[in-house]
Amino acid sequence: MKHILKSCVAASAIVVSAFAAQAADVTLTISSWAPPTHGANAILWPAMIEQIEAATEGRVTAEIKYGLASPPAQYDLILDGAADFAWIFHGYTPGRFSATKLIELPGYEGNAEAASVAYWRAHEKYFADLGEHKGVKLVGLMTHGPGVLHTNKDVKSLADIAGMKLRIGGGVAGDAGAALQATGIRVPAPKVYETLDSNAADGVMMPMEGKASFKLYEVAKHTYTMPGGFYRGSFAMIMNSDAFDGLSEVDQTALNGVFGETLSRIGGQMWDTIDGVGAEAINTHDDNTLTEASAEDIAAWGALTAPIIESVLAEVDGKGIDAAAAKAFIEEQMAAN
Secondary structure (H helix, E strand, O other), rough: HHHHHHHHHHHHHOOOOOOOOOOOOOOEEEEEEOOOOOOHHHHHHHHHHHHHHHOOOOEEEEEEEOOOOOOHHHHHHHHHOOOOOEEEEHOOOOOOOOOOOOOOOOOOOOOHHHHHHHHHHHHHHHHHHOOOOEEEEEEEEEEEOOOOEEOOOOOOOOOHHHOEEEEOOHHHHHHHHOOOOOEEEEOHHHHHHHHHHOOOOEEEEOOOHHHHHHHHHHHHEEEOOOOOOOOOOOOEEEEEHHHHHOOOOHHHHHOOOOHHHHHHHHHHHHHHHHHHHHHHHHHHOOOOOEOOOOOHHHHHHHOOOOOOHHHHHHHOOOOOOOHHHHHHHHHHHHHOO
């Protein structure tokens, strides 16, 4: 997996396409908030750029820019037209999204690719009419792999988590932390390393990829996993509507063939790749440990998650969506991928 990521990083430095020698008519701006080495910037966006160039025969391209806004401000950045594309984490803006929480629930079986494809299909079937991404063009949805717990002390059981200070991203992850009797600390992902390094938190709930992407192997050397994860993170790739509308009809049609399920699948594949790199980081650092939940803890976690699932289903039902049917649809689609 590490070799795969290194290859993708190298490829992103010089995005090669059949149209590289041509000057594009339109260059769109991608706002990104993770480090350049993160999979979103090393794999996802370069893959999208390559597909955009191929679909439009080189007339449209894009470039990544960093530091345009904080992670929670990315949505408004796109609304305002200060950038053309961004990726957002739904949990950073509490109250703005509800249906997105369905994919965040613990217990789904399957990798990020299967979950991301199922997520897009569920959006098309159940959520699109809610207009939760109002004002922007939704071009993809994705979820990272199962959320795990990375800590600076060795956690051997669920009981060890009670009372710990954990950085938690928001959404269902926050509910999971509360169920485990941990104190949640809200900081964006780019601030995780310094938060742990300063001992302002005892650990972090993140997917396995964080072990490498955010160098958690240095500041959170112990990892505790639960089958199906403690949660999954919900992300969207969004585009400024005016930027899309300003393209020719031919290029709009071409890009719509790139967006949606295709881009969502690429996003899921990216998360699976970097989760593998994160897992490898544990193996290559002798002072890092991995603990898998015991049968007793799996049963206990199942009991703790029941109220979380019930609460999210009720919230989504309140939006006029058959939440139980949507959840069952996601499970069915994940099993088929």
